[in-house]
Amino acid sequence: MPVDVNKTIAAARSQKGIxxxxxxxxxxxxGKSLxxxxxxxxxxxxxxxxxxxxxxxxxxxYAVYLGTGKKIDIGKGGNTTSQYNDARVxxxxxxxxxxxxxxxxxxxxNIYHVALYIGKINGKEMMIEAQKTGVPVHEVPLRLSNGLWARVK
Structure with missing residues (x-):
């Protein structure tokens, strides 16, 4: 099942403020949960x-799940490491x-964070993330260009 990049990004963006x-x-x-x-x-x-x-x-x-038409659950609900090691990544x-x-x-x-890259907007590379307690889901400039990069197959 190919990933629909537009749906993936739209799914993440729809959660801004959560x-x-x-x-x-x-x-x-x-999906969001306790x-x-x-x-x-x-x-x-x-x-x-x-x-x-x-x-x-x-x-x-959540974003990848919706971007693949609810077909791929990367990491099967696990953490960042299980997502990085998923065979579909x-x-x-x-x-x-x-x-x-x-x-x-x-x-x-030692993977400690993950975000969705959304490309360049007005000349700036951007990502969407759920960063930390007290900060809702938000869209921000890419902080790490040399991270561990992956694409869902």
Missing amino acids: PYSWGGGHGAKP GTCQWYSGPKPCKADKTVGFDCSGLVR QHISAASRRAGDIVFFGTTS
Whole structure:
């Protein structure tokens, strides 16, 4: 099932303003959900288990799911590492990136964040992410051009 880049980006953009929630987006099916305070290390007290929203991998999971016509659930609801290691994810070079690709932050043994690359807008490379507690899903300039890049096959 090929990825429809426009649908993938539209799905992510439609979630702008949704709260960040640690573990959010990892329910039985892709989509915003209550988060969890298990393994949470952000600001205290943890409010994730009372907040419906997305964490970074939950948002990317949802966007790819809709962009593939609800056919591909990368990482099967797991974290950034399970998404990066999913057999349906092709690792690509930073130089070959294009809109709709996924950028993972960290190293192959320690991935700590993921975002959806949406390409150049007004000359700036942009991405959509669920960044951290207290910051809703937002569109921002690309912070990491040499990250671990991937494309869903």
